[in-house]
Amino acid sequence: MQPTAVPADRLLERFLQYVRIGTAANPENDQYPSSPGQLTLGRLLADQLLEMGVADAHQDENGLVWGTIPSNVSSPCPTILLNAHLDTSPEAPGDHCHPQILSDYDGQPIVLKTGEIIDLESTPELADLIGHTLITTDGTTLLGADDKAGVAAIMQCAQTWLENPQIQHGPIRILFTCDEEIGRGTRHFHVKTSGADLGYTLDGGGAGTVDVETFxxxxxxxxxxxxxxxxxxxxxxxxxxxxxxxxxxxxxxxxxxxxxxxxxxxxxxxxxxxxxxxxxxxxxxxxxxxxxxxxxxxxxxxxxxxxxxxxxxxxxxxxxxxxxxxRNMADVLRQAPKTIDLAEQAYRDLGIPYRRDSIRGGTDGALMSELGLPTPNLSVGQFNIHSVREFASLNQMQLAAQHVIRLCELWTQA
Ligand SMILES: [Zn+2]
Structure with a gap:
């Protein structure tokens, strides 16, 4: 089937705007959030959601950004939480990111301004990205595609839904969390106040993956x-x-x-x-x-x-x-197999090759699942995260947004 049009230029513009705001989490700071940039980015997102017409969009007292897009179908369907995190990893410098755009990638090693090289040897996934628009840094900082690719994709989904009311979806709850990278992503998250029945984190590498297991x-x-x-x-x-x-x-x-x-x-x-x-x-x-x-x-x-x-x-x-x-979110997702089945169905419908994967680590979704909200993780075009060689594929971010739109449509028929 034909995917919903998600304009790549607007998605790119958003992404570039977000990565230019430094939001590195600071494990030395016990305050929440641990760095002021997360509040700056959160305020911008809440304002942009309001401007789009997400009437209840706001940044709460802890810096979490919330917004609701009401259902546009008459049948009752579950409320879906879409989550990405505002902070970036403290493992590489995050402030003063200078994103570089590489259109129509030709498959050659990518040399950053610092001399740092991204090539097939270090990043075999590059072979699948020929012809894509890639975004790197100049080599002095990480990019922060982890997880601003997720933030930008969710924002672009919201805009697409509001501009195209014919695309069916149930109630959508948008949530941007802080300090995921230092294990505090769900410190101020409560399933009950979220109002959601299930969730997806957009915080995965490449395209076509449903992460169904964590450590x-x-x-x-x-x-x-x-x-x-x-x-x-x-x-x-x-x-x-x-x-x-x-x-x-x-x-x-x-x-x-x-x-x-x-x-x-x-x-x-x-x-x-x-x-x-x-x-x-x-x-x-x-x-x-x-x-x-x-x-x-x-x-x-x-x-x-x-x-x-x-x-x-x-x-x-x-x-x-x-x-x-x-705890391994698979223990909870086994009770909610539809969260995974429909994510795979949506990939199939769009002709995107897909696979189930396991993460040798944790996600906010693992913590949310443990709290009772089944929340697998989806691909959103991130690569080489937590390093100055981090980059993103705009094409895969666009696919991720199209996938979420199809996925939410499938939930109205489930
Ligand atoms: Zn992440």
């Missing part, structure tokens, strides 16, 4: 407590927690169950910081697996290994504390 995730803090005394008179008295921590770490698997040795569906136990001294040493871990019950096994393995070390040294103590982080 399940826990954090673990392992604290060894020994006893300090002056080294000159330490014989028989000192209990060194640094040695205990070293032995504990070397007894954990290193050739399996680590991020360095796993991919695809394999999970891991990952120590990422250690600090301490003779009397106390603290090691922090993240535990990750698609299979949620395995997190319990990983926690048990940490406890057993720690206890083996402690048993050899009278007076040495260990505490293992597990903190729940997020």
């Amino acid at each position: 399940s995730a826990d954090g673990a803090t392992v604290t060894f407590r020994g006893r300090n005394s002056h080294p000159s008179v330490a014989k028989g008295k000192m209990i060194n927690s640094v040695r205990a921590a070293a032995e504990f770490l070397s007894n954990l698997p290193s050739q399996t169950l680590t991020p360095e040795t796993t991919s695809d569906r394999l999970g891991f136990i990952h120590p990422y910081t250690i600090h301490g001294g003779v009397s106390e040493t603290v090691i922090q871990f993240i535990l990750r697996d698609f299979d949620t019950p395995k997190l319990q096994h990983y926690a048990d393995l940490l406890r057993e290994t720690a206890n083996q070390v402690v048993q050899k040294t009278p007076g040495l103590e260990v505490h293992v504390e597990i903190a729940r982080q997020y």
Whole structure:
């Protein structure tokens, strides 16, 4: 079928306007949102939604932007939340982004102004993008297509619906969140106030993907407590927690169950910081697996290994504390298979090759799903995210908008 016309020039204009506003999340700042640029971009979006005719568009007291497009069909149909995040990753510079447009991409390596190169070796997906309009940076900053590609696509969908009332859709709730990149995307999100029955995040790479799985995730803090005394008179008295921590770490698997040795569906136990001294040493871990019950096994393995070390040294103590982080959204999406089936149907209807995928990480959708709102993630043309080599395909952003419009139409017939 013929996709709805979504004008590429307007989509590009929006995208360029949004990426020029620096919105890097700041993990050092406990305020919400963690950087002022997110409020600036949010205000602009709320104003633009109002101008389009989204009557209730507003930025709430936490900086989240909300808007509703009422249903234009008579049959009752579920309320769909469309979500993207305003912040960008703190892992690469985000301020003063100078987007560069590459029309009709010819397949050659892309050399940024800083000399940084994007080529087939680092980015095999480039082979599929010949003829596309690509947007890169000058190499000094990230682009912020993660997730301003999602923001721009949702904004362009809204405009398309308002200008074309013949395109059928049920009630749409638009939500732009803050600080997703530092794990705070849903801090001020409540399913009930959202009024939504299901959701989609537009925060994925390339085209044609429905992300239906994320990791399940826990954090673990392992604290060894020994006893300090002056080294000159330490014989028989000192209990060194640094040695205990070293032995504990070397007894954990290193050739399996680590991020360095796993991919695809394999999970891991990952120590990422250690600090301490003779009397106390603290090691922090993240535990990750698609299979949620395995997190319990990983926690048990940490406890057993720690206890083996402690048993050899009278007076040495260990505490293992597990903190729940997020859960694989597949556990929730299994109860709402239509959210995935219709997303695939919409790709089929538009002739876009599609696949289901799993993310070795989390999304706001994983947290929303856990809160009771089934929310898979959709492609929106992002590449090389969190780096100065980040770029976006305008053609794929346009496809993403067309896909969402078709998807929402399908929900009116579901
Ligand atoms: Zn993102």
